[in-house]
Amino acid sequence: MTIRALERVSVGQNGIGSFILQCKRLDIHYCDHSGSSRGMNAFIKTHLSKFAQTHPAIEFAVSPRPRKHPVMIGHYINGRQKSICVANMEPSQILKKAELLRDASGDKVKRVNKPVTSINESVRGVWSPYHGNGMAV
Amino acid sequence: MKRLRLDRLASQLLAAQTSPAARLLRPSTISRSIPQTCRHSSLDYNSQPCQRRHQSTAASPAPVEEEDHVAEVEDGEPTPEDLRNGPLPSPHPSRAASSAKLAALHARLSLSSKIPLETLARALVDPSADAHPKYNNANLAYVGSTPAHGVSSQPPPPGEEVDPGLLQYDPLKPTVVMNKWGYVRANTFESAKYQSGKGLSGRVVYGSNPFGESGPAKSLPDFEVENDRNTKALYLQDAAPNAYANFVRAVVGAVYMHCGRDAAKNFVRSHFLTRTLDLSKLFEFKLPTRELARLCAREDFEAPVARLESETGRASRTPVFVVGIYSGNDKLGEAPGPDLDSALVAASINALKSWYLYSPGQVGVPSDTFTEDAAAWKPAYVDIGEIIS
Numbered sequence: 234m235t236i237r238a239l240e241r242v243s244v245g246q247n248g249i250g251s252f253i254l255q256c257k258r259l260d261i262h263y264c265d266h267s268g269s270s271r272g273m274n275a276f277i278k279t280h281l282s283k284f285a286q287t288h289p290a291i292e293f294a295v296s297p298r299p300r301k302h303p304v305m306i307g308h309y310i311n312g313r314q315k316s317i318c319v320a321n322m323e324p325s326q327i328l329k330k331a332e333l334l335r336d337a338s339g340d341k342v343k344r345v346n347k348p349v350t351s352i353n354e355s356v357r358g359v360w361s362p363y364h365g366n367g368m369a370v
Numbered sequence: 371m372k373r374l375r376l377d378r379l380a381s382q383l384l385a386a387q388t389s390p391a392a393r394l395l396r397p398s399t400i401s402r403s404i405p406q407t408c409r410h411s412s413l414d415y416n417s418q419p420c421q422r423r424h425q426s427t428a429a430s431p432a433p434v435e436e437e438d439h440v441a442e443v444e445d446g447e448p449t450p451e452d453l454r455n456g457p458l459p460s461p462h463p464s465r466a467a468s469s470a471k472l473a474a475l476h477a478r479l480s481l482s483s484k485i486p487l488e489t490l491a492r493a494l495v496d497p498s499a500d501a502h503p504k505y506n507n508a509n510l511a512y513v514g515s516t517p518a519h520g521v522s523s524q525p526p527p528p529g530e531e532v533d534p535g536l537l538q539y540d541p542l543k544p545t546v547v548m549n550k551w552g553y554v555r556a557n558t559f560e561s562a563k564y565q566s567g568k569g570l571s572g573r574v575v576y577g578s579n580p581f582g583e584s585g586p587a588k589s590l591p592d593f594e595v596e597n598d599r600n601t602k603a604l605y606l607q608d609a610a611p612n613a614y615a616n617f618v619r620a621v622v623g624a625v626y627m628h629c630g631r632d633a634a635k636n637f638v639r640s641h642f643l644t645r646t647l648d649l650s651k652l653f654e655f656k657l658p659t660r661e662l663a664r665l666c667a668r669e670d671f672e673a674p675v676a677r678l679e680s681e682t683g684r685a686s687r688t689p690v691f692v693v694g695i696y697s698g699n700d701k702l703g704e705a706p707g708p709d710l711d712s713a714l715v716a717a718s719i720n721a722l723k724s725w726y727l728y729s730p731g732q733v734g735v736p737s738d739t740f741t742e743d744a745a746a747w748k749p750a751y752v753d754i755g756e757i758i759s
Contacts, residue, residue, distance in 0.1 A: 236653050236654070236655055236656070237653060237654050237656065238652060238653050239651065239652055239653055239654060241647060241648070241651060241652055243642075243645035243646060243647035244645060244646045244647070245644075245645045245646075246644075246645075246646065249644050250639065250640040250641060250643070250644025250645075251480065251640040251641050251644070253478055253479070254478055257474060257478065258471075258474070289473065289474065289476075289477035290474055290477040290478040291474060292470040292471055292473075292474040292535075293470070294470075352646060353646075362682075363679070363680040363682070363690065363692045363706065364680070364692075
C-alpha cells in the first residue's frame, strides 16, 4: 500500500449547473411612529408583498423596532449578514436597497482588479525558463 | 444487470396522492376516523407503553418493511396519544406547511411542487435527532445515496420546538452512515475503542481525516436501547458532516420518489456533478520511484532511468533541477525540484499520475440503458490497478 487517499472537498461554482440564491432571509424592521420610518412603512404596504411573492427563495421577517431607525438585514448562506439602514428613504429607494441585499453574495466586498478569475488551469500552460533553446541576451 | 425496484422498496416514503401530508402525520394527531394504514412501525407500543420514540427502534438504513399492524388500533389498545410522554424528538410534520424557512429552502433548491414540504421537513431530521424511521431521513437517504452539498446553517439542539426548516441532529445519539465508497469503513464506537488506527492498513481503512487518523475514542453515553439491531449503532466523532450528507441524500431520495428517475438524475447532475474536483490531488504516493519501477516491469517497459534535463544555480541558495524519467527513448514524466532527490521523486509521481489518471472520455452510466431502444450496457475498461501491496 504505497498510495494514500487524501480528503478533498469539491468546489462548487454557483450558477454552473444550478443557481442557489445566496440571500436566505431578509429581516425588515420598522417603527410605527418615527418619521424616519415613513418611507419604510409605505414600502411595507405597497411594495413588499409583491417583492416577497417574486422571491420565494427568501424568508421574509417583518417586525417592529420602536424608537429606532428602520433597517433591513440580509442573512446569507455563508453565515454572514449585511444590514442597511433605510431611514428617511422613499419606498422606491428602499426597493433598490432590498434588491441590493437580494443580489449580494454575503461575502465581504472585495476589490476585483483582474479581468478574469478562474479556478481552471491555464490551457496554454505556464512559461518555463528551463525548457526550449533559451533566449540569447 | 437487474434493476433495483426502488419504487416498490420505498413505497412507504411516498405520500398518498390525495393528501400528501396525511400519511406523514404524527401518531398523536391521528383520530380514529383516519384509516390506520401506516401508523405503527415495527416497534411494539403494547409491551413498552412509556417508551419514547427515539428509544424504540434502531435507525436502520434499510427500507422499512411493510406494515402489518393495521388491525391493532381497532382492538381498543391505548391510542398513541395516551402513550405520548414528554415532547416529541422532532417537530410535528403538520408544522411544515407554516414554516417560512422550509418554504424558502424548497424554493432555493428549485424543487418541484410535487415534493411536499412535509417530505422536505422529514429530510431535515437526522436519525440521531429522531430514531423513529418514519420521521427521520434514513430511508429517504438510503434511496438517494449520492455525493453531498450542504445548505443549512448551524443547527439548534433537536426537539419539538425547533423550526422544521432547520437541520436537526444530536451528536450524542447514534445515527446512520451511508457508505458507498469501496473500502471506507464506518468508524463505529467499537472500532474507535479497540483500534488505534495507527497501523498502515488502519490508516487506509479508518482514514476519517486527511492524515488517516481516527482520533481518540470519546467517552460516550451508554446505548439507550440494548437490542440486537441497535448494538452496532454509530456514534460519530463529528456528527455534523454526516447529518448534512444524510440531508442531501434524503433530498435526492425525495426527488426520486416524487418526480422520478430523470428528475433525480438532473438534480444530481446540476447540483453535484458540476462541482470541480481535481482528481490528481486525491492521493499521494509513499514510494513513487519503487512503484514506477514495478509498473514498468509489469508492463514490459524498459526500466525507468532518471536524467537531468536542465539545472540552474547549483551553487546558489535556490538551485533548480529539472529531472526527466525515461523508459528507453520514451519520456514518462518530468518535474523541477530544489534538489536532485526531490526532483526525482516529483518526476516519478508525475509519471505515475500520467499513467493512472487517464480518462476514458465520455462513458455512459448503467441507467442509460433504461431508456427505450438503448444500446446494451458496455462498462468502461478499468485498469488492473495497484501493483505493490
